[in-house]
Amino acid sequence: PETDDDALQIVTVHGSKGLEFPITILSGMTTKAQGKKNGVSVLWNETGQPEVKLRSGVATAEHTARADIEEEMDGHEKLRLLYVAATRARDHLIVSGHHKASKKTEDTYAGRLATFATEHPELSRRFESSDRPTESARVPPQAEQSAPVSEPAGDAMAARARWIAERRALLAPHDTPAAYSATAIARAVDNSVPDTDTDDVAAESDSGPTIVRKKGRAGSAIGSAVHATLEVIDFDDPVDLDALVARQCDLHAIPDAVDTVTALVRSALASDALDLARRHSSFRELYVAAPLGDVMIEGYFDLLVQAPAVLVIIDWKTDSASSPKEIDAKLAAYELQGATYAVALEESTGIDVIDCRFVFCKARGAVERSVADLAGAKQRVRDAVTVGLVLGDTAQSNDGDQVGHGAPGPASTATTSQPSLFSD
Numbered sequence: 001p002e003t004d005d006d007a008l009q010i011v012t013v014h015g016s017k018g019l020e021f022p023i024t025i026l027s028g029m030t031t032k033a034q035g036k037k038n039g040v041s042v043l044w045n046e047t048g049q050p051e052v053k054l055r056s057g058v059a060t061a062e063h064t065a066r067a068d069i070e071e072e073m074d075g076h077e078k079l080r081l082l083y084v085a086a087t088r089a090r091d092h093l094i095v096s097g098h099h100k101a102s103k104k105t106e107d108t109y110a111g112r113l114a115t116f117a118t119e120h121p122e123l124s125r126r127f128e129s130s131d132r133p134t135e136s137a138r139v140p141p142q143a144e145q146s147a148p149v150s151e152p153a154g155d156a157m158a159a160r161a162r163w164i165a166e167r168r169a170l171l172a173p174h175d176t177p178a179a180y181s182a183t184a185i186a187r188a189v190d191n192s193v194p195d196t197d198t199d200d201v202a203a204e205s206d207s208g209p210t211i212v213r214k215k216g217r218a219g220s221a222i223g224s225a226v227h228a229t230l231e232v233i234d235f236d237d238p239v240d241l242d243a244l245v246a247r248q249c250d251l252h253a254i255p256d257a258v259d260t261v262t263a264l265v266r267s268a269l270a271s272d273a274l275d276l277a278r279r280h281s282s283f284r285e286l287y288v289a290a291p292l293g294d295v296m297i298e299g300y301f302d303l304l305v306q307a308p309a310v311l312v313i314i315d316w317k318t319d320s321a322s323s324p325k326e327i328d329a330k331l332a333a334y335e336l337q338g339a340t341y342a343v344a345l346e347e348s349t350g351i352d353v354i355d356c357r358f359v360f361c362k363a364r365g366a367v368e369r370s371v372a373d374l375a376g377a378k379q380r381v382r383d384a385v386t387v388g389l390v391l392g393d394t395a396q397s398n399d400g401d402q403v404g405h406g407a408p409g410p411a412s413t414a415t416t417s418q419p420s421l422f423s424d
Contacts, residue, residue, distance in 0.1 A: 013085045024089035029096050029110035031078065043070055082109050094127075179289065179296040182344070186336035189384045221252040223318035225261045226361060227302065228252075230268055230316060231285050235278050238269055263363035264318055271366040273303075273314045273357045281306040290347035293385040297344040304345075312355040313341055319360075324367075327360055331369045334358055339377030346378075353378075 009021070041053040043066045051066050053059035086093060097114030104111075117124040180188075225248040233244055245262045249255050268274060282305045289298035303314035315338065321330040338356035345353050356374055360367040371377055 013081045016088050017084055019088060020090050021088055022090050023092045023094065024085075025094045026085050026096075026109075029108065029113070030099070031109050032107050041067065043067060082112070086113075179298040181299045182297060182337045182340035183299075185295070185297060185340045185381065185384075189336055189340075189380055220318065221254045222257055222261055222264070225249055225252045225254065225257070226264045226268070226318050227316060229261065229265050230302070233265070233269075235269070235274060235282075241265065241269075260363065264361040267361045267363065267366040268316055268359055271359050271368055273359050273366075273368055276307075276312065277303060277305050277314065288341060288344045288348060290344040292343060292347060292382075295385055297340060299341065299344075301341050306351075309351065310354045311345055311349070311351050312357060313338060313345070313353060314357045314359060317358055317360045321360060322362065327367055327369060330360070331358060331371070335371040335374075335377050336381065338371055339374060340381050342374060343378050343381050 011019070040055075041063070043051045043063060045051055045062055045066055051060045051063040053063045053067070086095075095110070095113050097110050097117060099108050099110040099114060102111065117126075225245070228248045228251075229241075229244045233241060241262065245258055245265060249258050249261055254261075282303055284303055285300060286304045287298070287300050289296065291297075301313055302316045305312040305314060315334070317330070317334075319330065321327045335356070338358070342353035342356055345351070353374070356371045358369050360369070
């Protein structure tokens with residue numbers, strides 16, 4: 001808390017130096033002022049040479065003598081810290097003097113302070129709890145040994161049921177996530193939308209063996225390396241392509257996939273989508289969040305192009321789809337996700353999103369697809385939110401997003417054609 005707050009502050013002894021508090025409570029009173037340290041020890045003698053102890057009986061010649069000096073100095077330092085801690089109180093200092101009975105009461109902080117309080121009763125006051133039983137009220141020894149009276153089983157079960165109900169009521173307001181990903185919204189609009197991030201990178205004839213995807217936002221180690229490279233590479237002059245790919249492959253533990261990642265990145269760089277980004281303002285790895293009805297949408301997409309008065313979303317894909325039929329099937333799964341991002345962008349910026357372009361990166365060249373009826377897909381998302389999404393029980397998708405399973409939303413009620421910035 002702020003220093004001027006009327007609140008409890010928890011600080012270390014070092015952190016309390018120079019400060020003063022009306023009431024100070026000391027903890028850690030069982031700390032021993034002195035004590036030998038176990039394990040490996042390295043100390044430096046007066047000439048600056050190390051004295052080492054590996055274990056008991058295995059040490060350099062001067063380590064023991066040096067350790068005794070260090071132990072004594074450490075004891076003095078701990079006493080100085082005790083003094084600092086005990087002098088932070090302006091009005092009241094509260095400490096626990098509880099310690100084991102010992103001839104060396106000074107071994108612990110509590111023992112030292114308890115001894116001081118006993119020797120100087122005029123400087124301290126013992127705290128007596130009003131709940132402490134008197135001698136006459138103490139339980140007889142034979143009663144202490146008798147079996148405790150147990151609660152009837154029926155009452156215990158009823159009490160447990162009440163506790164469960166109270167706990168559920170307390171947790172209920174927090175069961176709904178604060179925000180949903182585009183994937184969750186898409187699957188709530190249409191629960192037939194499959195999990196789109198669990199495929200393998202396709203093994204093309206010149207790209208080596210299939211590499212199994214790892215879980216993560218980009219879907220796989222190869223996909224992650226491709227996304228990471230495209231996030232930082234210079235679109236206009238990618239002279240450091242090889243170095244960036246090699247670095248990302250090392251970071252993702254796939255050094256043998258350099259050629260594959262390089263080919264996929266080159267296909268993205270040669271795409272019409274990236275050419276559009278070169279000709280207009282663009283923003284990479286962009287976060288978007290916007291309220292949509294009673295639902296908050298948030299997420300990231302790979303690239304946003306801002307053309308005059310319009311926006312275009314571009315998303316890199318590195319999954320296994322290779323034939324036109326497979327790519328079209330993938331696009332059907334992606335289009336509601338892209339439409340949700342488009343709706344969130346329009347809500348947050350007030351600018352029309354006229355295209356959502358998916359670039360399927362392939363070693364032989366990128367395959368590009370736009371959502372055929374983006375206006376209709378956006379309308380489906382808006383209509384579903386208007387009538388209330390059935391998000392159901394949320395779970396984690398493979399890309400770490402919140403996913404809901406519910407009923408499909410209504411079909412689009414109205415669509416309008418929008419111009420495209422692409423020739424296809």
